[in-house]
Amino acid sequence: MTLRELFTSQSVELSLKAETKDEVLKELIELLGLDSKSEGILFKTLKRRENLGSTGIGKGIAIPHCRSLVVNELRLAYGRKPEGLDFQAIDDAPVHNFFLIVAPPLEVSNQYLPVLGKIAQFAKDPDIPDVLAGLESPEDFLKLLEDRAP
Amino acid sequence: MSNTLLNPQLSILLEIQDMRAQLRELSSGEDGSAPMEEEHFNIDLDEARLHLQEKIDEMVAELSPQIRARYNRIAPNRDRVVVPVIHGVCYGCFVSIPTATAGDQGVHQVVRTCENCGSFIYVKP
Ligand SMILES: [Zn+2]
Numbered sequence: 001m002t003l004r005e006l007f008t009s010q011s012v013e014l015s016l017k018a019e020t021k022d023e024v025l026k027e028l029i030e031l032l033g034l035d036s037k038s039e040g041i042l043f044k045t046l047k048r049r050e051n052l053g054s055t056g057i058g059k060g061i062a063i064p065h066c067r068s069l070v071v072n073e074l075r076l077a078y079g080r081k082p083e084g085l086d087f088q089a090i091d092d093a094p095v096h097n098f099f100l101i102v103a104p105p106l107e108v109s110n111q112y113l114p115v116l117g118k119i120a121q122f123a124k125d126p127d128i129p130d131v132l133a134g135l136e137s138p139e140d141f142l143k144l145l146e147d148r149a150p
Numbered sequence: 151m152s153n154t155l156l157n158p159q160l161s162i163l164l165e166i167q168d169m170r171a172q173l174r175e176l177s178s179g180e181d182g183s184a185p186m187e188e189e190h191f192n193i194d195l196d197e198a199r200l201h202l203q204e205k206i207d208e209m210v211a212e213l214s215p216q217i218r219a220r221y222n223r224i225a226p227n228r229d230r231v232v233v234p235v236i237h238g239v240c241y242g243c244f245v246s247i248p249t250a251t252a253g254d255q256g257v258h259q260v261v262r263t264c265e266n267c268g269s270f271i272y273v274k275p
Contacts, residue, residue: 037156037258045168048205052198057190067171069164069234069272090192105171105230113183120190 001111003076003118004145011077012138016098021050021087024079025064028100031077038070042102056089061123065101065116074111075102076119078141080132097132099123122149156258159217163261163270166209166221167232173202174229217261224268232270243267 011031018024025046029039049055049066056062077100084094099119103112122128125148135141175182176199187193213221225231233242240247245266264271 040156041161041164041168044165045172048165048169048202049172052201053187053191053193055191063190066168067175068168069171069230069232072234072236072274105167113186116183116186117190120186 001109001115002145003115003122003149004142006074006076006115007078007142007145009138009142011075012141013077013079014082014135014138014141016079016081018081019085021085022047024081024085024087024098025050028064028077028079028098031079031100032071032075032102034070042066042068042070046100046102050088054088054090056087056091056095057120057123058089058091058093059124060084060089060093060096060129061099062087062089062095062097063099063101063116063119063123065103067103067105067112069105071102071104073104074107074109074115076100076115080135082133097123097129118149157261159214160258160261160270160272162209162212163217163221163232164272166206167230169202169206169209170225170229170231173199173206176202220263220268220270228269230269232272233264233267235264235271235273240264240267240269240271242269242271247271 013031016024016027018027026043029042045066045068046064055064079098081096084096087095089095101116131144176184176195184195188195210218221231230242233240235247238246242264243266247264262271
């Protein structure tokens with residue numbers, strides 16, 4: 001399973017409206033298209049993970065992630081905030097790019113950790129922040145994954 | 151994001167379930183997310199595990215006595231105390247749940263359990 005196969009254009013948003021950490025988590029969750037009760041639970045679980053330490057890994061990138069009962073399969077979303085926002089990242093810099101990863105508590109295929117690792121690796125590529133900043137459509141993002149995260 | 155139709159006790163159980171999943175993963179060494187959380191996210195694992203366990207204990211204390219009693223009975227023996235019901239099937243034991251339990255209106259307003267395996271159930275829309 002490649003990263004590209006785990007995203008759809010519906011799960012990509014290149015102009016997030018959020019201004020705060022809580023708002024951005026909620027907006028990312030909305031990209032998954034869950035019902036409102038599941039969204040509420042998932043928000044709390046992601047917040048608890050953030051309370052253990054920010055998932056902002058530096059260089060303008062954050063990877064909020066958790067396991068939650070509210071999803072039946074591994075779900076991913078990508079959101080971009082061109083102006084950036086404060087996410088208490090490791091380097092204290094504003095975060096522009098958000099990769100959300102949510103997995104069910106137990107998965108048969110066990111993709112969660114490999115995918116988390118792949119995203120972290122992809123995001124650490126030095127030129128990736130600039131490339132992400134230049135994307136013009138969700139399809140550009142999907143194409144980028146095809147090219148850079150085979 | 152309203153939770154108006156979700157029973158508060160069920161909401162607590164779902165949160166506990168999710169925290170147990172994170173804790174299990176941070177505790178299962180090389181098979182879990184611990185190495186990755188350390189490498190990429192600078193997490194202090196001991197502190198994180200302690201924090202999660204404290205939160206779980208806090209939330210368990212918020213359960214009503216009856217639900218807490220059942221929780222305490224089943225939690226030590228299984229990874230999942232709350233299991234999803236998808237298309238009428240309990241994902242704790244893979245047995246069909248009677249439609250009266252699985253399908254009726256207001257399914258999230260009361261806390262229900264699977265008659266077969268005893269898990270708390272969360273019916274997926
Ligand atoms: Zn069952």
